[in-house]
Amino acid sequence: MSQTSDALEMPAPVETDSAVSVRNVSKNYGTVEALRDLSLEFPRGQLTSLLGPSGCGKTTLLKIIAGLLEPTSGEIEIEGKRVTGPGPDRAFVFQDFALLPWASVIRNVAFGLELRGVAKSEREAIAEKYINDVGLSGFEKAYPHELSGGMRQRVGLARALSVDAQVLLLDEPFSAVDEQNRRKFQEDMLELVRNENKTFIFVTHSIEEAVYVSDQIAILLPRPSRVSEIIRPTSFRGTDVENIRRSPEYLDIVDQIWASLRNYVE
């Protein structure tokens, strides 16, 4: 946990290879402090969850990393480059999917590439591949309102993957999806993190979900938000997806997190 404070003195952190660094970020809305002096490192190629009670500023932090919000002070670095706004090195997956309702699945998936000026045939070929990857082949011509919530979020995920950003930002991506679909998503996430060499930052309010999918869990406590704990599960990473929920370490971590969060639940 000392890595966060060490990062200040050492411009290039040696011991952890981090893709995203959050340094001393504060965010105020008028007189309300949403985030205070928050520092956090996100290791490359891993999934880090931001977990905390509602109103702890986890989505605010994610949007600051995305460049959608401006921090009041402090800075974000992605691969050593300072964030000044949204950029092609990051892709966002939205809680409410944020699909264009007037566009077909394939246009939605290719929309990020369309905005970058990629030619139609090329971007549709790329979109096709990711539609296939998320298990939606056959639905290319369908419209979002014809799909279930789970399928819509698969479109959102495919759109984020198709722009080939180094960092994927997911804002409670499965909270508007039903339980069975959510479980399938969580399994798919693990595979995605393993196969795609990307850095995932994952906001969730579900303790089980965070422990299940994360390489690193940052517990945020509210008013104003700061990192209270960083947990790195070790033993059950790399075991079969079916065995994770039975692993003693998984159960211990879930209990431990609940113990520290329970005081903050109204």
Next chain:
Amino acid sequence: MILFGRRLPAMSSLLLWALLWEIVGQTGWTFFIPPLSEVLVTLFNVIGTPAFLKAMYETAYAFISGVFFAVVIGIPVGILIGKSRLLDELILPWVNIFLSAPLTALVPVLMVLFGFGMKSIIITTTLFAIWIIILNSRAGVKQINRSLVEMARSFGASPLDAFFKVYFWAALPEILGGVRIGVIRAVKGVIIGQLLISIVGFGALFELYSNNFMMSHFWAVLIVLFALAFTLSEFLAYLERRVSYYAASR
């Protein structure tokens, strides 16, 4: 509506009113209401005459130009004030004033400013239509889902791309609603313009027929005008329904 176990076609109530019109006309109660059958006969006699075609052309020209400017100016202005707080504060009060103001009273001012010709008529038409188009476009942009805006930004949309690929389409159901009401108001605008500014087009026909007590001619032109406005408004309502499938899920 279902009557005696049979489904009546849409607007069959019009038949009832047409019948009433015919009966009142036949009684000769007032010269102002000739029988509908007489009006229809006059309609078919009048519709091919050069005078009628000229009036139709003049009215259509002023109407189409007026609506064109109202749409081309109104939609972007509405979207802009919907997106910019500053422009909204500056322009919205005027939009609301002009929307509810008796625009007919402004027509003499327009005549002083722009003369007695077609130009003033077109501007009158535009003024009748534009405010509701601005207001509806603004409302359409205001209700765009925040995350759609953030999505466009986070995937690197330029302001122009965001405007044409996201905001416009997301606001389209409201925009079309505004254009439909605007078009109906433009019909009023063009006739008032033609009556007050220079006596041309359908306005001239109304003037001519009513001054000479040619009531069946008067009603015939009114029916034509109503039919045109109705067709146009139904066409726009059809476009509105085409996009309404996504209106609820933006």
